[in-house]
Amino acid sequence: MAVTMHDVAQRAGVSIKTVSNVVNGYPYIRAATRERVQAAIEDLDYRVNMSARNLRTRRTGLITLAVPELSLPYFAELADSVISAADDAGWTVLIEQTSASRERETDVLSGRRRHLTDGLIFSPLALGPDDIALFTVDFPIVILGERVFGAPADHVTMNNVAAAKAATLHLSSLGRRRIALIGAHEGEQVGSAALRTTGYLEGLAEAGLPHDPALIGEAGLWHRSTGAEVMRRMLDDGVEIDAVFALNDALALGALHALHARGIDVPGDVALIGFDDVDDAKYAVPALSSVDPGRAQIARTAVELLLERIGATGDPAPFRKVVPDSRIVGRESTGDVVPGQDSRVVGVQQGGTELVQVVGEVADSR
Amino acid sequence: MAVTMHDVAQRAGVSIKTVSNVVNGYPYIRAATRERVQAAIEDLDYRVNMSARNLRTRRTGLITLAVPELSLPYFAELADSVISAADDAGWTVLIEQTSASRERETDVLSGRRRHLTDGLIFSPLALGPDDIALFTVDFPIVILGERVFGAPADHVTMNNVAAAKAATLHLSSLGRRRIALIGAHEGEQVGSAALRTTGYLEGLAEAGLPHDPALIGEAGLWHRSTGAEVMRRMLDDGVEIDAVFALNDALALGALHALHARGIDVPGDVALIGFDDVDDAKYAVPALSSVDPGRAQIARTAVELLLERIGATGDPAPFRKVVPDSRIVGRESTGDVVPGQDSRVVGVQQGGTELVQVVGEVADSR
DNA sequence: GGTCTGTTCTACAACGTTGCACACTATCCG
DNA sequence: CGGATAGTGTGCAACGTTGTAGAACAGACC
Numbered sequence: 001m002a003v004t005m006h007d008v009a010q011r012a013g014v015s016i017k018t019v020s021n022v023v024n025g026y027p028y029i030r031a032a033t034r035e036r037v038q039a040a041i042e043d044l045d046y047r048v049n050m051s052a053r054n055l056r057t058r059r060t061g062l063i064t065l066a067v068p069e070l071s072l073p074y075f076a077e078l079a080d081s082v083i084s085a086a087d088d089a090g091w092t093v094l095i096e097q098t099s100a101s102r103e104r105e106t107d108v109l110s111g112r113r114r115h116l117t118d119g120l121i122f123s124p125l126a127l128g129p130d131d132i133a134l135f136t137v138d139f140p141i142v143i144l145g146e147r148v149f150g151a152p153a154d155h156v157t158m159n160n161v162a163a164a165k166a167a168t169l170h171l172s173s174l175g176r177r178r179i180a181l182i183g184a185h186e187g188e189q190v191g192s193a194a195l196r197t198t199g200y201l202e203g204l205a206e207a208g209l210p211h212d213p214a215l216i217g218e219a220g221l222w223h224r225s226t227g228a229e230v231m232r233r234m235l236d237d238g239v240e241i242d243a244v245f246a247l248n249d250a251l252a253l254g255a256l257h258a259l260h261a262r263g264i265d266v267p268g269d270v271a272l273i274g275f276d277d278v279d280d281a282k283y284a285v286p287a288l289s290s291v292d293p294g295r296a297q298i299a300r301t302a303v304e305l306l307l308e309r310i311g312a313t314g315d316p317a318p319f320r321k322v323v324p325d326s327r328i329v330g331r332e333s334t335g336d337v338v339p340g341q342d343s344r345v346v347g348v349q350q351g352g353t354e355l356v357q358v359v360g361e362v363a364d365s366r
Numbered sequence: 367m368a369v370t371m372h373d374v375a376q377r378a379g380v381s382i383k384t385v386s387n388v389v390n391g392y393p394y395i396r397a398a399t400r401e402r403v404q405a406a407i408e409d410l411d412y413r414v415n416m417s418a419r420n421l422r423t424r425r426t427g428l429i430t431l432a433v434p435e436l437s438l439p440y441f442a443e444l445a446d447s448v449i450s451a452a453d454d455a456g457w458t459v460l461i462e463q464t465s466a467s468r469e470r471e472t473d474v475l476s477g478r479r480r481h482l483t484d485g486l487i488f489s490p491l492a493l494g495p496d497d498i499a500l501f502t503v504d505f506p507i508v509i510l511g512e513r514v515f516g517a518p519a520d521h522v523t524m525n526n527v528a529a530a531k532a533a534t535l536h537l538s539s540l541g542r543r544r545i546a547l548i549g550a551h552e553g554e555q556v557g558s559a560a561l562r563t564t565g566y567l568e569g570l571a572e573a574g575l576p577h578d579p580a581l582i583g584e585a586g587l588w589h590r591s592t593g594a595e596v597m598r599r600m601l602d603d604g605v606e607i608d609a610v611f612a613l614n615d616a617l618a619l620g621a622l623h624a625l626h627a628r629g630i631d632v633p634g635d636v637a638l639i640g641f642d643d644v645d646d647a648k649y650a651v652p653a654l655s656s657v658d659p660g661r662a663q664i665a666r667t668a669v670e671l672l673l674e675r676i677g678a679t680g681d682p683a684p685f686r687k688v689v690p691d692s693r694i695v696g697r698e699s700t701g702d703v704v705p706g707q708d709s710r711v712v713g714v715q716q717g718g719t720e721l722v723q724v725v726g727e728v729a730d731s732r
Numbered sequence: 733g734g735t736c737t738g739t740t741c742t743a744c745a746a747c748g749t750t751g752c753a754c755a756c757t758a759t760c761c762g
Numbered sequence: 763c764g765g766a767t768a769g770t771g772t773g774c775a776a777c778g779t780t781g782t783a784g785a786a787c788a789g790a791c792c
Contacts, residue, residue: 002504004748015772020750028769050482051420052748055777060417062460062482069446071645076442080435083463092482094428094460097449116416116428116458138368224649253649260651261705279437283590283619285626285651339627370778381742386780394739418778421747 003046012040023048062117063306066096066108068125072223072250073278074295075123078144081299082121089307100125109134109141119306124148129190140309142302147191154305155321155356158293160192162349163326164199165206167245167273167291170328170346172207174335176243176271179209182217182230182255183247196247196275214239219251227254235262242270249274249281249290256284256333267335277329282343286332294324294351323351369412378406389414428483429672432462432474434491438589438616439644440661441489444510447665448487455673466491475500475507485672490514495556506675508668513557520671520685521722524659525692526558528715530565531572532694533611533639533657536712538573540700542609542637545575548583548596548621549613562613562641580605585617593620601628608636615640615647615656622650622699633701643695648709652698660690660717689717 005023009016014037021029022037040046054060065082067075083093094117098104105126123144127134135141135151143155171179181200185193197216204211214237217230227246231254234241244259246252252274259266266272266286274281277292301322309317328347330336336344371389375382380403387395388403406412420426431448433441449459460483464470471492489510493500501507501517509521537545547566551559563582570577580603583596593612597620600607610625612618618640625632632638632652640647643658667688675683694713696702702710 002748006748016748017750017772017774018770021771024750028771030770033770047481049421049748051417051424051426052777053750054417055415055421055747055779056749056751058417058777060482070436070449071439071443071446073437073439073442073646076439076445077437079442079461080437080463083436083461087463092460092462094458095445095449096458097446097453115413116426224645228649257649257651257653279590280439280646283594283623285623287623368778372778382778383742383744383780384740387741390780394741396740399740415778418747419780421749421777422779422781424747 002049003044004049005046007044008037008040008046011044012037059310060116060118061090062092062094063119063121063303063310064094064096064108064117066098066105066120066122066124068098068100068123070095070097073280074248074250074276077278078123078295078299081296082303085300085303086307089303091303091307098125102126106134109137119310121302121306140306142306142309144298144302145192146195149190149321150356152319154309154319156298156302156305157321157323158192158298159323159326159349159351160195160293161199161202163291163293163328164196164245164247164275165203166199166328166347166349167275168200168203169207170330171243171245171271171273171334172203172209174243174271177209178212178215178241179204179243179245180215180217180234180239180241181245181247182227182234183219183222183251184216185220186218193247200245215241219247222248222251224250224254224257227251228258229254231255231258232262235259235264244270244272246272246274249276249278249288252288252290252333253280253284256288266333271335272333273328281329281331284333287337287343289331289334289336290329292327292329294326297324319356321354321356323353325349325351368415369410370415371412373410374403374406374412377410378403425676426482426484427456428458428460429485429487429669429676430460430462430474430483432464432471432486432488432490434464434466434489436461436463439646440614440616440642443644444489444661444665447662448669451666451669452673455669457669457673464491468492472497472500475503485676487668487672506672508672508675510664510668511558512561515556515687516722518685520675521687522664522668522671523687523689524558524664525689525715525717526561526659527565527568529657529659529692529694530562530611530613530641531569532565532713532715533641534566534569535573536694536696537609537611537637537639537700538569538575540609540637543575544578544581544607545570545609545611546581546583546600546605546607547611547613548593548600549585549588549617550582551586552584559613566611581607585613588614588617590616590620590623593617594624595620597621597624598628601625601630610636610638612638612640615642615644615654618654618656618699619646619650622654632699637701638699639694647695647697650699653703653709655697655700655702656695658693658695660692663690685722687720687722689719691715691717 005016005019008019019037022034070076086093096108105124119140121142124147128147132151135153141153143153146157184197188194217234219226219230244255246255264270274288274290277290281288281290326349327345330344330346371382371385375385385403388400436442452459462474471490485506487508490513494513498517501519507519509519512523550563554560583600585592585596612621630636640654640656643656647654647656692715693711696710696712
């Protein structure tokens with residue numbers, strides 16, 4: 001039914017292998033032959049059968065991106081960047097949504113579907129440091145986020161502590177003394193929440209502000225709805241605040257909504273800053289200040305590291321941990337911009353690359 | 367290197383074909399045999415080689431979703447829904463971003479990558495009615511949106527005219543007389559912009575309001591930035607308005623931003639309604655009224671139609687055009703909710719299914 | 733007893749491609 | 763002039779799976 005190399009070969013009067021060589025850019029082919037083959041391909045509208053090629057080469061040209069949910073703007077924008085970066089390199093991305101469920105995250109590492117792709121960019125939200133054994137698999141992984149450290153994989157993460165500290169110090173530099181935090185995960189030792197909370201506490205300490213537990217708002221899920229809810233509860237409880245540091249932009253936008261509903265002026269009464277610098281932040285009313293963790297760079301680096309490892313032969317290179325530069329982006333919600341101005345970078349935290357010693361046995365990646 | 371069916375067969379003491387039969391749920395296998403095979407699979411941690419299966423069965427279990435950009439919330443939420451619906455049916459989705467470029471959209475239909483997937487859900491933004499010939503391909507397609515009608519493919523679309531008319535009438539029912547429109551595409555005969563503009567004009571007519579060209583704001587790209595820009599320009603030009611109908615939520619949120627910047631109260635001075643009902647709308651300040659075109663149903667239906675056609679054998683069924691019900695969701699920006707209330711449905715437009723006669727030659731889908 | 737039906741399992745031959753090895757010619761070098 | 767080298771093309775045998783056909787056996791039916 002479909003046109004195969006065999007048909008092309010016949011029409012061009014060459015062997016099937018020569019067609020293969022033309023298609024794959026093998027250099028030792030006479031120009032005349034190449035043209036004849038290419039003409040036959042055109043004429044017959046031939047396309048390579050990817051399944052056959054994949055079987056033969058043991059490569060699919062696909063990578064998996066596993067994220068909790070695409071409807072969360074941060075992950076949608078991340079996916080956009082990852083797909084674009086992969087596309088530039090001629091690769092295709094297959095997206096898996098885990099809903100932050102432990103079972104689905106485990107499936108991503110061991111499930112049947114993984115066999116269709118050559119590598120995985122994985123942003124876990126349910127798995128934690130006790131699960132690093134699961135990451136010992138026979139295909140390359142790049143881990144995103146801050147839940148799993150020390151796994152046998154490359155890792156692209158963020159300058160969480162430093163950036164959160166800088167954000168907190170920035171609020172204090174604006175004269176705010178009662179800085180609330182929204183999005184804490186009590187008792188957790190790992191993850192973005194723990195790290196950013198650490199940065200917040202370090203910021204308070206450096207600013208000479210007391211640590212008041214009433215200012216810390218728990219929020220398991222970092223959605224807009226929970227941000228609004230936590231903010232409302234804090235206001236209902238009569239907690240006195242003049243600034244809010246939300247651990248992501250969704251929480252911040254939810255909190256903004258709740259503050260507005262109570263008639264509290266931002267930034268007049270309460271200054272507000274988020275984290276992630278999603279596109280929404282720019283167009284909130286008032287425009288939301290945020291921490292830009294270097295998302296574009298994260299996506300690009302993750303794809304680069306993964307493809308590098310997929311293409312690697314021989315002895316495995318040491319695993320790397322890469323941290324992009326992050327920036328504090330001041331907008332209206334912290335009163336950092338004058339009318340008409342879009343945004344102002346009020347701080348930069350330097351990133352870097354680090355080689356990681358992985359403990360225990362490590363699977364070679366091929 | 368990797369474990370194959372051959373290894374499993376050897377260990378279980380059966381033929382390789384029996385292993386295949388077990389894996390594929392073939393019923394005529396003795397329980398004892400099945401268990402022996404399953405044990406061997408467990409022991410060896412065997413996974414089916416998808417590439418080989420794909421080659422043999424001429425199916426990949428993959429479908430492509432082609433959208434302009436994932437960073438646009440509407441498409442991110444659509445992708446989320448499509449991936450979930452496909453996942454429920456055991457299928458995997460591969461996302462292609464076209465950036466609304468003609469070249470990339472053409473590639474989606476004819477390019478090399480399509481050969482890896484069994485079908486396509488395609489939301490074109492650059493291709494138009496003159497391009498329906500391109501849709502004659504040898505794999506099933508479900509078209510989304512309103513740019514391409516009459517192509518040989520199933521189509522899931524929206525109740526654009528009726529919903530836009532209802533939104534306009536709703537604004538007029540609130541006593542607004544100077545209703546601006548943001549997002550028009552002058553001169554275009556097809557596409558969401560044209561249809562929604564038609565609905566707007568019908569709404570004005572039915573409400574007995576005059577059609578003032580000054581109230582129509584052009585906006586090629588439906589991004590927040592353009593929404594803000596168009597709104598600013600209209601205000602700068604001194605156009606008198608008391609309501610805005612933005613052709614999507616991104617434009618509406620941009621416009622909201624611009625209105626706020628000028629100190630114009632929403633909904634006090636200007637009532638505002640968008641289109642798409644993305645998650646952001648709910649958490650805008652003030653919460654944005656919008657038209658819910660039935661996105662979840664669109665995604666589910668698209669996947670259903672596509673899988674149905676992929677699985678179809680024999681004579682091709684007629685193509686269908688499906689329109690989900692749409693709803694006008696009133697929130698703060700039109701003053702439709704009382705404080706504390708989330709949203710209120712102020713109108714419903716009935717959808718339906720229609721069989722389509724395709725003109726010209728039609729490729730059979732296998 | 734012969735035939736038929738149902739159950740359980742297997743052998744063989746693809747699916748369409750590419751890695752490997754090699755054949756053949758022309759050119760170059762000493 | 764012999765032998766190495768570069769350039770150009772081909773044949774064969776996989777890659778790991780499943781569709782097709784059929785073997786072997788048991789029980790049911792006439």
